[in-house]
Amino acid sequence: QVQLVQSGAEVKKPGASVKVSCKASGYTLANYAMHWVRQAPGQTLEWMVYINVGNGNTKYSQTFQDRLTISTDTSANTAYMELSSLTSEDTAVYYCAREPYTYDFGMDVWGQGTTVTVSS
Amino acid sequence: QAGLTQPPSVSKALRQTATLTCTGNSNNNVHNQGVAWLQQHQGHPPKLLSYRNNNRPSGISERFSASRSGNTASLTITGLQPEDEADYFCSTWDSSLSTWVFGGGTKLTVL
Numbered sequence: 001q002v003q004l005v006q007s008g009a010e011v012k013k014p015g016a017s018v019k020v021s022c023k024a025s026g027y028t029l030a031n032y033a034m035h036w037v038r039q040a041p042g043q044t045l046e047w048m049v050y051i052n053v054g055n056g057n058t059k060y061s062q063t064f065q066d067r068l069t070i071s072t073d074t075s076a077n078t079a080y081m082e083l084s085s086l087t088s089e090d091t092a093v094y095y096c097a098r099e100p101y102t103y104d105f106g107m108d109v110w111g112q113g114t115t116v117t118v119s120s
Numbered sequence: 121q122a123g124l125t126q127p128p129s130v131s132k133a134l135r136q137t138a139t140l141t142c143t144g145n146s147n148n149n150v151h152n153q154g155v156a157w158l159q160q161h162q163g164h165p166p167k168l169l170s171y172r173n174n175n176r177p178s179g180i181s182e183r184f185s186a187s188r189s190g191n192t193a194s195l196t197i198t199g200l201q202p203e204d205e206a207d208y209f210c211s212t213w214d215s216s217l218s219t220w221v222f223g224g225g226t227k228l229t230v231l
Contacts, residue, residue: 062218097166
């Protein structure tokens with residue numbers, strides 16, 4: 001069964017960083033691309049970043065480029081997203097989502113989401 | 121002028137057909153970029169319904185079909201069922217922002 005399992009909810013203080021993991025099962029991480037997308041409460045989806053896991057190429061949203069780091073550990077079949085300098089505006093559910101290389105940003109498998117709350 | 125414009129809500133009767141629209145602007149080039157559609161039930165992650173304008177992933181019902189005309193993309197859902205009640209999002213590439221953008225979403229109510 002193909003699935004993405006994300007790490008648990010986080011509560012962070014303003015200025016801190018958060019690192020979310022996304023473990024793939026049922027397929028090989030390197031054979032697909034991966035995106036990270038977030039959704040603030042009651043809001044639409046917001047794309048953050050894309051990585052071609054096979055060759056390491058990345059595309060970042062300009063909104064996050066300066067404080068977002070993505071990485072992968074193919075031996076663990078896991079992707080990671082780290083967002084720094086958190087503010088209350090970063091309170092959201094963060095999703096990882098798989099993209100087959102031929103799907104042109106069509107994300108066909110999604111993680112269950114990780115709730116990140118930023119509060120003093 | 122930002123983003124993709126979707127009507128906030130659409131209501132249709134059971135077994136009827138709903139057509140959800142998504143209008144782009146000159147930056148996000150709906151007319152010449154691939155469009156994807158996703159469905160999201162409350163409290164759940166999104167689910168891909170269509171990619172690259174009108175391609176359905178395996179397992180998605182034929183009741184869902186996507187199309188595009190000019191700068192407007194559409195998702196048509198036939199034979200509406202109670203489980204179709206959800207939020208629907210369109211998305212495409214915005215070349216001026218170099219960003220994948222999502223519309224504001226349409227809440228579909230099945231009466």
